[in-house]
Amino acid sequence: MEVIILNTPEEVATLAAELVSKQVQDRSDSVLGMATGGTPLKTYEKIIKKNMTGTLSFAEVTTFNLDEYIGLSPEHPRSYRYFMQENLFDHIDIRPENTHIPNGLAENPIDEGPAYEAKILAAGGIDLQILGIGSDGHIGFNEPTSSMGSRTRVKTLTESTLEDNQRFFKAGETQPTLAITMGIQTIMEARHVVLLANGSGKAEAIQQTIEGPLSARCPASILQFHEKATVIIDEEASSKLELTDYYKRVREEQETLLARFGD
Numbered sequence: 001m002e003v004i005i006l007n008t009p010e011e012v013a014t015l016a017a018e019l020v021s022k023q024v025q026d027r028s029d030s031v032l033g034m035a036t037g038g039t040p041l042k043t044y045e046k047i048i049k050k051n052m053t054g055t056l057s058f059a060e061v062t063t064f065n066l067d068e069y070i071g072l073s074p075e076h077p078r079s080y081r082y083f084m085q086e087n088l089f090d091h092i093d094i095r096p097e098n099t100h101i102p103n104g105l106a107e108n109p110i111d112e113g114p115a116y117e118a119k120i121l122a123a124g125g126i127d128l129q130i131l132g133i134g135s136d137g138h139i140g141f142n143e144p145t146s147s148m149g150s151r152t153r154v155k156t157l158t159e160s161t162l163e164d165n166q167r168f169f170k171a172g173e174t175q176p177t178l179a180i181t182m183g184i185q186t187i188m189e190a191r192h193v194v195l196l197a198n199g200s201g202k203a204e205a206i207q208q209t210i211e212g213p214l215s216a217r218c219p220a221s222i223l224q225f226h227e228k229a230t231v232i233i234d235e236e237a238s239s240k241l242e243l244t245d246y247y248k249r250v251r252e253e254q255e256t257l258l259a260r261f262g263d
């Protein structure tokens, strides 16, 4: 796992946007895995800027989002489809038909999982997956004790996730307790996984992800098994790590190596 500790959320977003840019510049028809939530917002702002200034085109890109609430229509302001349109898709040159999000209104939500998996497979798999992390260590909506071998399916959200996400819902609005989410195995099959986290609220989950035991109690810890996982965090999110100096030294030496031998 590559652990990159930066000073601020701004720097985290700058690097994440650079990684997305590099992926799309290397392969214009890349398949990107997208995330919702507060964490990737700044990254999306920076991607929009790059697209506006003409340095980055999404004309041939395909995207798959991690998850969607069951019961919310694409027009519902709290749905993840709405979030993605508002915060990214409506502002870049991506083709609407190339953007995929699980259907929260599927007539049969149980069948939606395998159907979504089939679409990812038909697109050739995900090249780069952006991830946030829950304070309980979830990735996508794979809550603690999710099967490490899981695929896209319906999940029941934990109390902790419902509390964390309550801030997005207005008083009186019904907050769904079920979601359709890519599984842990689905995420693990992405060729490159980039996990972003900011703030002290994520420090415990980040420590468990990077240094804790591999455990379904912290689903993100599975990334210890990924061949190419990059964890980009700010100082606050790194505050509970024990080997911080080592991660910083690894990065310095990595940069020296890259400067000499290229990538």
Ligand code: PGA
Binding pocket: 036, 037, 038, 039, 040, 132, 133, 134, 135, 138, 139, 140
């Ligand atoms: P956040 O959520 O980015 O809003 O903190 C992350 C997540 O729950 O995966």
